[in-house]
Amino acid sequence: MQSPSFPLNENKRQKALRSYRLLDTPPEIDYDNITQLASYICKTPISLISLLDGERNWFKSAVGVPFTESPRSLSFCGHAIHKPEEVMIVEDARLDKRFYDNPLVEEMKAAIFYLGVPIKSEEGLPLGTLCVFDDKPRRLEDEQITAMKALAKQVESHIKSRKHTIELQNTHRKLEKTNNLLSDFAAVASHDIKLPIASIVTTADILKTKYKSVLDEDGLNRLSLIKECSFTINEYISGMLEMYTSDKGLSDDFELINLKQLLESVQKINMCEDKCQFWLPSETHVLNSNKIALTQIFTNLFTNAVKYNDKNSCIVNVNFSEDASHYKFTVTDNGPGIPEEHLGNIFKLFKTALPKDNTGKKGNGIGLSIVKKLIKKLNGRIYVSSELGKSTTFTFTIGKPTTFSN
Numbered sequence: 001m002q003s004p005s006f007p008l009n010e011n012k013r014q015k016a017l018r019s020y021r022l023l024d025t026p027p028e029i030d031y032d033n034i035t036q037l038a039s040y041i042c043k044t045p046i047s048l049i050s051l052l053d054g055e056r057n058w059f060k061s062a063v064g065v066p067f068t069e070s071p072r073s074l075s076f077c078g079h080a081i082h083k084p085e086e087v088m089i090v091e092d093a094r095l096d097k098r099f100y101d102n103p104l105v106e107e108m109k110a111a112i113f114y115l116g117v118p119i120k121s122e123e124g125l126p127l128g129t130l131c132v133f134d135d136k137p138r139r140l141e142d143e144q145i146t147a148m149k150a151l152a153k154q155v156e157s158h159i160k161s162r163k164h165t166i167e168l169q170n171t172h173r174k175l176e177k178t179n180n181l182l183s184d185f186a187a188v189a190s191h192d193i194k195l196p197i198a199s200i201v202t203t204a205d206i207l208k209t210k211y212k213s214v215l216d217e218d219g220l221n222r223l224s225l226i227k228e229c230s231f232t233i234n235e236y237i238s239g240m241l242e243m244y245t246s247d248k249g250l251s252d253d254f255e256l257i258n259l260k261q262l263l264e265s266v267q268k269i270n271m272c273e274d275k276c277q278f279w280l281p282s283e284t285h286v287l288n289s290n291k292i293a294l295t296q297i298f299t300n301l302f303t304n305a306v307k308y309n310d311k312n313s314c315i316v317n318v319n320f321s322e323d324a325s326h327y328k329f330t331v332t333d334n335g336p337g338i339p340e341e342h343l344g345n346i347f348k349l350f351k352t353a354l355p356k357d358n359t360g361k362k363g364n365g366i367g368l369s370i371v372k373k374l375i376k377k378l379n380g381r382i383y384v385s386s387e388l389g390k391s392t393t394f395t396f397t398i399g400k401p402t403t404f405s406n
Contacts, residue, residue, distance in 0.1 A: 002098040004078025009125065013081075016121040017051060017128075020159050021166060023058055030158050031061035034130065034151050039063045041147045042115065042140060044132040049119070049155055050077045051128035064133075074104055076133075080116035081126035087145060088129075090114040092137040113138035115145070117152035122160060130155055193233075200230045254401050257294065259285040259320060266298045276306045276314035285320055287327055288401055293374045298331075300367040301394055305333035326380065326397040337388040346384060347372040371396075379403045 007013060017023070031049055039047035046064035050057050057075040059068050072078050079098060080088035093099035093112050104111040116131035130152040204227040208220060215223070263280050287294075305316045311334055319330045338346065347368050375382045379399025386392040 001074075001101045002079075003073040004075055004082070007082060007126070013052075013125045013127070014054065016123060016125045017053070020121075020127070020163050022051060022060055022159060022162070023053060025060070027061060031155065032063075034154055035061040035063045038130060038132055038148060038151050041151075042132045042134075042138075042144050044113070044134045044138070046110070046133035048077075048131050048133075049128065050075070050131060051119075052078055052081055052126075057128075060128075074102055076104075076111065076114045077116050077129040077131055080129050080131070081118055084118040084120055084124065084126035086118075087149065088114070088116045088118075089140070089145075091139055110135050112136050115140060115148060117148050119152055119155050119159070122163075127159070197230050197233055201227050204230070253290050253292070254288055255291055257287045257289060257291050259287055262291065262294060263298060263318060266295060266302055276309065276316055278302075279315065279317040281318060281320045285322075287398075289327065289398055290378060293378055294398070297371050297374055297396070300371045301331045304367060305331070305335060305392075309333060309335040311335065322400075324400075325403050326399055328395070328397050330393055330395045332391055332393040334391050337390055338384065338386040338392055339388060340386075343384055343386065347382070 035047040035049055039045070044064075046062075048062050048065070049060040051060060052072060052075070053069075055072050056069045057072050057077055059065070062068065076088070076090065076093075076099065090096055090099065091113060093102065093105045093114060099105050099111070099114075102111070111133045113134035113136065114131065116129035118126045119128050119130060120126055130148065132148070204223045208215075208223045212220065260280055263278070267278055302316060306314060313334075315334045317330075317332045319332075321328045372382055375396050375398065380397040382394060382396035384392065384394050
Protein backbone atom coordinates (compact mmCIF):
# COMPACT_ATOMS: atom_id res chain seq x y z
CA MET A 1 0.00 0.00 0.00
CA GLN A 2 1.20 3.49 -0.81
CA SER A 3 0.11 6.03 1.78
CA PRO A 4 -0.49 9.44 0.20
CA SER A 5 2.34 11.90 0.62
CA PHE A 6 1.79 15.49 1.70
CA PRO A 7 1.81 18.06 -1.11
CA LEU A 8 4.71 20.51 -1.18
CA ASN A 9 2.31 23.35 -0.34
CA GLU A 10 0.74 21.44 2.59
CA ASN A 11 1.15 24.28 5.10
CA LYS A 12 -0.45 26.77 2.76
CA ARG A 13 -3.18 24.25 1.91
CA GLN A 14 -3.93 23.62 5.59
CA LYS A 15 -4.12 27.35 6.27
CA ALA A 16 -6.62 27.75 3.44
CA LEU A 17 -8.69 24.82 4.73
CA ARG A 18 -8.90 26.25 8.23
CA SER A 19 -9.92 29.68 6.94
CA TYR A 20 -13.30 28.18 5.96
CA ARG A 21 -13.95 26.87 9.50
CA LEU A 22 -15.65 23.77 8.19
CA LEU A 23 -13.81 21.06 10.10
CA ASP A 24 -15.92 19.34 12.76
CA THR A 25 -19.03 21.38 11.96
CA PRO A 26 -22.48 19.71 12.15
CA PRO A 27 -24.16 18.24 9.06
CA GLU A 28 -25.82 20.75 6.72
CA ILE A 29 -28.62 20.03 4.28
CA ASP A 30 -26.93 21.84 1.38
CA TYR A 31 -23.93 19.50 1.52
CA ASP A 32 -26.01 16.40 2.24
CA ASN A 33 -28.13 17.09 -0.85
CA ILE A 34 -24.98 17.09 -2.96
CA THR A 35 -23.66 13.75 -1.67
CA GLN A 36 -27.08 12.13 -2.09
CA LEU A 37 -27.28 13.42 -5.64
CA ALA A 38 -23.73 12.23 -6.39
CA SER A 39 -24.56 8.75 -5.11
CA TYR A 40 -27.74 8.69 -7.21
CA ILE A 41 -26.04 9.90 -10.41
CA CYS A 42 -23.13 7.47 -10.14
CA LYS A 43 -25.25 4.58 -8.76
CA THR A 44 -22.76 4.06 -5.92
CA PRO A 45 -23.50 3.09 -2.30
CA ILE A 46 -20.98 5.57 -0.89
CA SER A 47 -20.55 9.28 -1.53
CA LEU A 48 -18.44 11.73 0.51
CA ILE A 49 -17.43 15.35 0.78
CA SER A 50 -14.01 14.83 2.32
CA LEU A 51 -11.59 17.40 3.68
CA LEU A 52 -7.93 16.48 4.17
CA ASP A 53 -6.90 17.58 7.65
CA GLY A 54 -3.44 16.97 9.12
CA GLU A 55 -3.64 13.24 9.86
CA ARG A 56 -7.24 12.51 9.01
CA ASN A 57 -9.75 12.53 6.20
CA TRP A 58 -12.83 14.30 7.67
CA PHE A 59 -16.26 14.05 6.04
CA LYS A 60 -18.45 17.13 5.89
CA SER A 61 -21.17 14.94 4.41
CA ALA A 62 -21.37 11.19 3.93
CA VAL A 63 -23.74 8.70 2.31
CA GLY A 64 -23.27 5.02 3.05
CA VAL A 65 -20.69 5.18 5.88
CA PRO A 66 -21.44 5.31 9.63
CA PHE A 67 -18.38 7.39 10.60
CA THR A 68 -17.22 10.98 10.00
CA GLU A 69 -13.47 10.51 9.49
CA SER A 70 -10.77 8.01 8.57
CA PRO A 71 -6.95 7.98 8.73
CA ARG A 72 -5.35 10.08 6.04
CA SER A 73 -2.78 7.32 5.53
CA LEU A 74 -5.54 5.12 4.06
CA SER A 75 -7.16 7.88 2.07
CA PHE A 76 -7.78 7.68 -1.67
CA CYS A 77 -8.53 11.42 -1.57
CA GLY A 78 -5.04 12.08 -0.22
CA HIS A 79 -3.74 10.92 -3.61
CA ALA A 80 -6.37 12.88 -5.55
CA ILE A 81 -5.38 16.29 -4.15
CA HIS A 82 -1.91 16.01 -5.72
CA LYS A 83 -3.54 16.80 -9.08
CA PRO A 84 -6.23 19.37 -8.21
CA GLU A 85 -7.12 20.02 -11.87
CA GLU A 86 -7.87 16.38 -12.65
CA VAL A 87 -10.54 13.85 -11.77
CA MET A 88 -9.01 10.78 -10.15
CA ILE A 89 -10.63 7.50 -11.23
CA VAL A 90 -9.72 4.02 -9.93
CA GLU A 91 -11.87 1.47 -11.76
CA ASP A 92 -10.55 -1.52 -9.82
CA ALA A 93 -8.41 -0.80 -6.74
CA ARG A 94 -7.44 -4.50 -6.49
CA LEU A 95 -5.34 -4.00 -9.60
CA ASP A 96 -3.78 -0.69 -8.52
CA LYS A 97 -0.40 -0.93 -6.77
CA ARG A 98 -1.32 2.07 -4.58
CA PHE A 99 -4.40 0.44 -3.11
CA TYR A 100 -4.53 -3.35 -3.65
CA ASP A 101 -3.49 -4.08 -0.04
CA ASN A 102 -5.25 -1.07 1.50
CA PRO A 103 -7.49 -2.33 4.37
CA LEU A 104 -10.44 -0.57 2.74
CA VAL A 105 -9.86 -2.78 -0.31
CA GLU A 106 -8.36 -6.00 1.00
CA GLU A 107 -10.19 -6.46 4.30
CA MET A 108 -13.36 -4.35 4.18
CA LYS A 109 -13.80 -4.79 0.42
CA ALA A 110 -15.69 -1.47 0.41
CA ALA A 111 -13.44 0.58 -1.88
CA ILE A 112 -12.99 -1.25 -5.15
CA PHE A 113 -14.12 1.59 -7.39
CA TYR A 114 -13.29 5.26 -6.66
CA LEU A 115 -13.89 8.58 -8.36
CA GLY A 116 -12.78 11.83 -6.71
CA VAL A 117 -13.14 15.41 -7.95
CA PRO A 118 -10.84 17.83 -6.06
CA ILE A 119 -12.54 20.64 -4.17
CA LYS A 120 -10.44 23.78 -4.35
CA SER A 121 -10.15 27.02 -2.42
CA GLU A 122 -10.58 30.40 -4.09
CA GLU A 123 -6.80 30.42 -4.58
CA GLY A 124 -6.90 27.02 -6.30
CA LEU A 125 -5.55 25.04 -3.35
CA PRO A 126 -7.03 21.52 -2.95
CA LEU A 127 -9.06 21.20 0.26
CA GLY A 128 -10.46 17.72 -0.31
CA THR A 129 -12.75 15.97 -2.77
CA LEU A 130 -16.28 15.12 -3.70
CA CYS A 131 -15.95 11.36 -4.18
CA VAL A 132 -17.89 8.14 -4.67
CA PHE A 133 -17.00 4.53 -3.83
CA ASP A 134 -18.37 1.18 -4.90
CA ASP A 135 -17.62 -2.35 -3.67
CA LYS A 136 -17.21 -3.65 -7.20
CA PRO A 137 -15.34 -2.49 -10.30
CA ARG A 138 -17.07 0.26 -12.27
CA ARG A 139 -16.73 2.44 -15.33
CA LEU A 140 -18.74 5.67 -15.39
CA GLU A 141 -20.19 7.39 -18.43
CA ASP A 142 -18.83 10.75 -19.51
CA GLU A 143 -22.11 12.39 -18.51
CA GLN A 144 -21.76 11.06 -14.96
CA ILE A 145 -18.22 12.42 -14.67
CA THR A 146 -19.36 15.81 -16.00
CA ALA A 147 -22.17 15.85 -13.42
CA MET A 148 -19.68 15.09 -10.63
CA LYS A 149 -17.51 18.03 -11.72
CA ALA A 150 -20.57 20.30 -11.61
CA LEU A 151 -21.48 19.06 -8.12
CA ALA A 152 -17.91 19.72 -6.92
CA LYS A 153 -18.29 23.30 -8.15
CA GLN A 154 -21.45 23.54 -6.05
CA VAL A 155 -19.48 22.44 -2.99
CA GLU A 156 -16.87 25.10 -3.73
CA SER A 157 -19.61 27.70 -4.08
CA HIS A 158 -21.08 26.74 -0.69
CA ILE A 159 -17.77 26.92 1.16
CA LYS A 160 -16.87 30.21 -0.55
CA SER A 161 -20.20 31.67 0.56
CA ARG A 162 -19.57 30.41 4.08
CA LYS A 163 -16.18 32.10 4.23
CA HIS A 164 -17.58 35.39 3.00
CA THR A 165 -20.33 35.21 5.61
CA ILE A 166 -17.74 34.66 8.34
CA GLU A 167 -15.71 37.60 7.05
CA LEU A 168 -18.78 39.83 7.03
CA GLN A 169 -19.63 38.78 10.57
CA ASN A 170 -16.08 39.57 11.71
CA THR A 171 -16.20 42.94 9.98
CA HIS A 172 -19.55 43.69 11.60
CA ARG A 173 -18.17 42.85 15.04
CA LYS A 174 -15.13 45.06 14.47
CA LEU A 175 -17.27 47.94 13.24
CA GLU A 176 -19.61 47.53 16.19
CA LYS A 177 -16.66 47.60 18.58
CA THR A 178 -15.21 50.66 16.85
CA ASN A 179 -18.57 52.39 16.93
CA ASN A 180 -18.90 51.73 20.66
CA LEU A 181 -15.42 53.15 21.22
CA LEU A 182 -16.34 56.23 19.18
CA SER A 183 -19.53 56.66 21.18
CA ASP A 184 -17.62 56.45 24.44
CA PHE A 185 -15.00 58.85 23.12
CA ALA A 186 -17.66 61.29 21.92
CA ALA A 187 -19.29 61.29 25.35
CA VAL A 188 -16.01 61.88 27.19
CA ALA A 189 -14.73 64.42 24.68
CA SER A 190 -18.03 66.27 24.74
CA HIS A 191 -17.88 66.65 28.49
CA ASP A 192 -14.17 67.50 28.66
CA ILE A 193 -14.19 70.00 25.79
CA LYS A 194 -17.46 71.73 26.63
CA LEU A 195 -16.18 72.89 30.01
CA PRO A 196 -13.27 74.97 28.66
CA ILE A 197 -15.51 76.28 25.86
CA ALA A 198 -17.99 77.47 28.48
CA SER A 199 -15.10 79.16 30.28
CA ILE A 200 -14.09 80.91 27.05
CA VAL A 201 -17.63 82.22 26.53
CA THR A 202 -17.85 83.41 30.13
CA THR A 203 -14.42 85.06 29.94
CA ALA A 204 -15.37 86.84 26.71
CA ASP A 205 -18.52 88.22 28.38
CA ILE A 206 -16.53 89.38 31.43
CA LEU A 207 -13.89 91.10 29.30
CA LYS A 208 -16.53 92.76 27.19
CA THR A 209 -18.33 94.09 30.27
CA LYS A 210 -15.24 95.04 32.30
CA TYR A 211 -13.28 96.68 29.50
CA LYS A 212 -16.14 98.09 27.45
CA SER A 213 -14.94 101.63 27.99
CA VAL A 214 -11.32 100.75 27.21
CA LEU A 215 -11.70 98.64 24.08
CA ASP A 216 -12.49 100.18 20.73
CA GLU A 217 -15.19 98.84 18.42
CA ASP A 218 -12.76 96.41 16.76
CA GLY A 219 -11.76 94.95 20.12
CA LEU A 220 -15.38 94.50 21.19
CA ASN A 221 -16.18 92.87 17.85
CA ARG A 222 -13.32 90.45 18.29
CA LEU A 223 -14.63 89.43 21.70
CA SER A 224 -18.05 88.83 20.13
CA LEU A 225 -16.36 86.76 17.44
CA ILE A 226 -14.63 84.63 20.11
CA LYS A 227 -17.98 84.01 21.74
CA GLU A 228 -19.69 83.21 18.44
CA CYS A 229 -16.95 80.77 17.41
CA SER A 230 -17.15 79.09 20.81
CA PHE A 231 -20.87 78.53 20.36
CA THR A 232 -20.23 77.08 16.90
CA ILE A 233 -17.64 74.65 18.28
CA ASN A 234 -20.05 73.69 21.05
CA GLU A 235 -22.75 72.91 18.47
CA TYR A 236 -20.36 70.71 16.50
CA ILE A 237 -19.44 68.79 19.64
CA SER A 238 -23.09 68.36 20.63
CA GLY A 239 -23.93 67.25 17.11
CA MET A 240 -21.15 64.67 17.04
CA LEU A 241 -22.21 63.30 20.42
CA GLU A 242 -25.77 63.01 19.17
CA MET A 243 -24.54 61.34 15.99
CA TYR A 244 -22.79 58.55 17.89
CA THR A 245 -25.41 58.01 20.58
CA SER A 246 -28.68 58.65 18.74
CA ASP A 247 -29.39 55.05 17.73
CA LYS A 248 -28.86 53.11 20.95
CA GLY A 249 -31.67 50.65 21.63
CA LEU A 250 -33.90 51.93 18.85
CA SER A 251 -35.26 48.55 17.78
CA ASP A 252 -36.03 47.53 21.35
CA ASP A 253 -38.00 50.54 22.59
CA PHE A 254 -41.37 50.71 20.85
CA GLU A 255 -44.52 52.32 22.15
CA LEU A 256 -47.88 53.56 20.89
CA ILE A 257 -47.56 57.15 19.66
CA ASN A 258 -50.23 59.72 18.82
CA LEU A 259 -48.67 61.27 15.72
CA LYS A 260 -50.45 64.62 15.97
CA GLN A 261 -49.46 65.07 19.61
CA LEU A 262 -45.87 64.18 18.82
CA LEU A 263 -45.65 66.68 15.94
CA GLU A 264 -47.23 69.43 18.04
CA SER A 265 -44.81 68.79 20.88
CA VAL A 266 -41.85 69.00 18.47
CA GLN A 267 -43.09 72.42 17.35
CA LYS A 268 -43.41 73.69 20.91
CA ILE A 269 -40.15 72.26 22.23
CA ASN A 270 -38.20 73.78 19.36
CA MET A 271 -40.28 76.97 19.18
CA CYS A 272 -41.02 76.27 15.52
CA GLU A 273 -44.71 77.18 15.73
CA ASP A 274 -43.90 80.82 16.45
CA LYS A 275 -41.99 81.17 13.19
CA CYS A 276 -43.92 79.03 10.71
CA GLN A 277 -47.31 77.60 9.80
CA PHE A 278 -47.49 73.82 10.14
CA TRP A 279 -50.13 71.91 8.22
CA LEU A 280 -50.39 68.58 10.05
CA PRO A 281 -52.53 65.50 9.41
CA SER A 282 -56.04 66.25 10.68
CA GLU A 283 -56.92 62.65 11.51
CA THR A 284 -55.69 60.83 14.60
CA HIS A 285 -53.01 58.31 13.71
CA VAL A 286 -51.53 55.93 16.28
CA LEU A 287 -48.12 54.51 15.49
CA ASN A 288 -46.15 51.72 17.13
CA SER A 289 -42.57 52.95 16.91
CA ASN A 290 -39.71 54.58 18.78
CA LYS A 291 -40.85 57.93 20.11
CA ILE A 292 -37.39 59.31 20.86
CA ALA A 293 -36.16 58.56 17.35
CA LEU A 294 -39.22 60.08 15.67
CA THR A 295 -38.89 63.18 17.83
CA GLN A 296 -35.26 63.60 16.75
CA ILE A 297 -36.13 63.06 13.09
CA PHE A 298 -38.94 65.63 13.03
CA THR A 299 -36.96 68.07 15.17
CA ASN A 300 -34.17 68.15 12.60
CA LEU A 301 -36.51 68.37 9.62
CA PHE A 302 -38.71 71.09 11.17
CA THR A 303 -35.74 73.12 12.40
CA ASN A 304 -34.10 73.06 8.97
CA ALA A 305 -37.37 74.01 7.27
CA VAL A 306 -37.67 77.08 9.51
CA LYS A 307 -33.99 78.08 9.60
CA TYR A 308 -33.48 78.04 5.86
CA ASN A 309 -36.86 79.45 4.79
CA ASP A 310 -36.59 82.62 2.70
CA LYS A 311 -40.28 83.44 2.30
CA ASN A 312 -42.36 86.07 4.13
CA SER A 313 -44.76 83.32 5.16
CA CYS A 314 -43.10 80.03 6.12
CA ILE A 315 -45.20 76.91 5.57
CA VAL A 316 -44.40 73.27 6.41
CA ASN A 317 -46.80 70.54 5.30
CA VAL A 318 -46.71 67.03 6.83
CA ASN A 319 -48.51 64.04 5.30
CA PHE A 320 -48.82 60.48 6.59
CA SER A 321 -49.78 57.09 5.14
CA GLU A 322 -49.03 53.45 5.89
CA ASP A 323 -49.01 49.97 4.41
CA ALA A 324 -48.66 46.51 5.92
CA SER A 325 -44.96 46.90 6.79
CA HIS A 326 -44.08 50.62 6.94
CA TYR A 327 -45.24 54.06 7.99
CA LYS A 328 -44.64 56.76 5.37
CA PHE A 329 -44.17 60.49 5.95
CA THR A 330 -43.61 63.52 3.74
CA VAL A 331 -42.36 66.86 5.05
CA THR A 332 -42.62 69.68 2.50
CA ASP A 333 -41.54 73.29 3.04
CA ASN A 334 -41.90 76.35 0.83
CA GLY A 335 -38.29 77.43 1.27
CA PRO A 336 -35.55 78.22 -1.25
CA GLY A 337 -35.14 74.64 -2.44
CA ILE A 338 -31.90 72.73 -2.82
CA PRO A 339 -29.64 73.01 -5.87
CA GLU A 340 -29.64 69.76 -7.83
CA GLU A 341 -25.89 69.32 -7.47
CA HIS A 342 -26.26 69.19 -3.66
CA LEU A 343 -29.15 66.70 -3.48
CA GLY A 344 -26.84 63.69 -3.46
CA ASN A 345 -24.74 64.98 -0.56
CA ILE A 346 -27.14 66.49 1.95
CA PHE A 347 -27.29 63.33 4.11
CA LYS A 348 -23.51 63.10 4.35
CA LEU A 349 -21.79 64.19 7.55
CA PHE A 350 -20.65 67.87 7.50
CA LYS A 351 -22.34 68.51 4.12
CA THR A 352 -24.84 71.38 3.84
CA ALA A 353 -27.15 72.28 0.97
CA LEU A 354 -26.96 76.06 1.50
CA PRO A 355 -24.00 78.10 2.74
CA LYS A 356 -25.98 79.93 5.48
CA ASP A 357 -29.41 79.93 7.12
CA ASN A 358 -31.76 82.92 7.20
CA THR A 359 -29.87 84.43 10.17
CA GLY A 360 -26.56 84.33 8.31
CA LYS A 361 -25.26 81.38 10.31
CA LYS A 362 -23.48 78.44 8.65
CA GLY A 363 -24.89 74.98 9.39
CA ASN A 364 -22.73 72.13 10.62
CA GLY A 365 -24.12 69.41 8.34
CA ILE A 366 -24.82 66.95 11.16
CA GLY A 367 -28.62 67.06 11.53
CA LEU A 368 -29.60 65.29 8.30
CA SER A 369 -26.87 62.69 8.83
CA ILE A 370 -28.53 61.85 12.14
CA VAL A 371 -31.94 61.73 10.46
CA LYS A 372 -30.76 59.22 7.84
CA LYS A 373 -28.99 57.12 10.46
CA LEU A 374 -32.08 56.92 12.68
CA ILE A 375 -34.37 56.08 9.77
CA LYS A 376 -32.04 53.32 8.59
CA LYS A 377 -31.96 51.87 12.12
CA LEU A 378 -35.75 51.82 12.06
CA ASN A 379 -35.75 49.76 8.84
CA GLY A 380 -36.73 52.71 6.69
CA ARG A 381 -35.41 54.88 3.87
CA ILE A 382 -35.39 58.61 3.15
CA TYR A 383 -35.50 60.52 -0.14
CA VAL A 384 -35.39 64.21 -1.03
CA SER A 385 -36.82 66.12 -3.98
CA SER A 386 -36.70 69.84 -4.53
CA GLU A 387 -37.81 72.63 -6.87
CA LEU A 388 -35.32 75.47 -6.69
CA GLY A 389 -36.85 78.64 -5.35
CA LYS A 390 -40.13 76.95 -4.42
CA SER A 391 -40.00 73.91 -2.15
CA THR A 392 -38.22 70.86 -0.74
CA THR A 393 -39.85 67.54 0.16
CA PHE A 394 -38.38 64.87 2.40
CA THR A 395 -40.11 61.50 2.05
CA PHE A 396 -39.22 58.76 4.48
CA THR A 397 -40.47 55.43 5.77
CA ILE A 398 -40.24 53.77 9.19
CA GLY A 399 -40.53 50.02 9.60
CA LYS A 400 -43.33 48.62 11.72
CA PRO A 401 -42.31 46.28 14.59
CA THR A 402 -42.94 43.20 12.43
CA THR A 403 -40.06 44.19 10.14
CA PHE A 404 -37.61 43.84 13.02
CA SER A 405 -38.55 40.24 13.70
CA ASN A 406 -37.20 39.35 10.26
